[in-house]
Amino acid sequence: MLRIEPGARHRVTVTVNGRLYSGFAEARTLLSDFLRHELKLFGTHVGCEHGVCGACTVNIDGRAVRSCLLFAVQADGAEIGTVEGLATDGVLSPLQEAFRRRHALQCGFCTPGILISATQFLETNPDPTEDEVREMLSGHICRCTGYEGIVRAILDVAGDAS
Amino acid sequence: MxxxxxxxxxxxxxxxxxxxVAEFGSDAAVLAGGMSLGPMLNMRLARPAAIVDVNSVADLSGIRLVGDAVETGALCRQADALDSALVGDDVPLLARAxxxxxxxxxxxxxxxxGSVCHADPSAEIPLALATLGGDVVLRRKGGMRAVAAHDFFKGIFTSVREPDEIVTALRWPRSEPKTGHAFDEIAQRHGDFAIGAAAAVATVAPDGSLAAVSLGLGGIEDRPVLADLSGFVGAPATARTASEAAALAAGRVDPMVDPRASAAYRRQLVRVLGARVLERAFERAGARQC
Known part of the structure; x- marks a missing residue:
């Protein structure tokens, strides 16, 4: 059993994008805030903080989840994937490249979460229908692009993979 | 926030x-997935003195057959239930919800x-469990009880769970042969809370008449409700019967009113969604005979 008193700072060690990080978090510190404020990984964005907008979506132990609905102390020991880990040596991932080609972002605020979701979605469902892509995207809010470019970009990559 | x-x-x-939970009683909130509790904490609608995180409790996971029921551990993730062949084959209503x-x-x-404990009146999982006549299994120090879903929900965000109890599992009755299931809802956006939801289970006899029929309604009253359709047992499993049964159910509900919908709108949803899911359930029950 682990007990952390209110206000106490607890050491949290996580692997983010293959690299070990360690920092301190109060029990109530959201994972999204821990990533940004403590680990200085600013790629993960914070929007609504109640699980609706999807901007803060990260991959934890293989699944895309809301980092604003997890406490940092819950993620102790976890493998976390964020948008910073998608490119390799400065080369965009095929999905990121498709986002650029299809103009699937404008301001880019929602993009990190969508990329993380879509990456895991395509791992589990490599050849989705457009409807399935749109259903997955219903978990993200984008106020710029109108989603068309995002759908096209994801389908581009799905087509390449199949 | x-x-x-x-x-x-x-x-x-x-x-x-x-x-x-025995130590903290009503000062504690039990944290499972956190998809409902998280927003309430962030918005400070909930300010518990303690959070009891049960995500590391291995006994609360898994999906298994126990007698005539499929038992899902309370911590079973919704994505895992959706991917489960056992759920798809034996609890098709849950798979459709x-x-x-x-x-x-x-x-x-x-x-x-977690969804069942949260007891949101518009939530799909409580509605599916209530429609199927499933049970909620609760444990406390030195005790255990199973409560019928129909008796578990007491109102908006309210259930019979005592502060020193933890929901450990849900029991879903296995689907019977020649039985069809259907689920549908109306929400402002896909994935949002339902303004109204309907779940139907129907068993069709070889002569095409209804051997059993259930219609559950979510988001209409302050908890999932079952329409009494006992008068339709023996009726032909047709679109007309579906429509008549839904109209009867619509006449008997006592709908909530909120900024999203009036009572009259919700009553109309029961009529429309009820008929739709009943008809689909009839078709699916019939298709199994072929």
Missing amino acids: KPAPFEYCRADTLDEALDL LPFVGHFQTRNRGTLG
């Missing part, structure tokens, strides 16, 4: 979790038991 300070307690075993629950990203973390 950040949660107010709380003591964080991570239970590694069910006994530890039961000790913790789950795509309406939140989004891909929240189903990855959200749990079946």
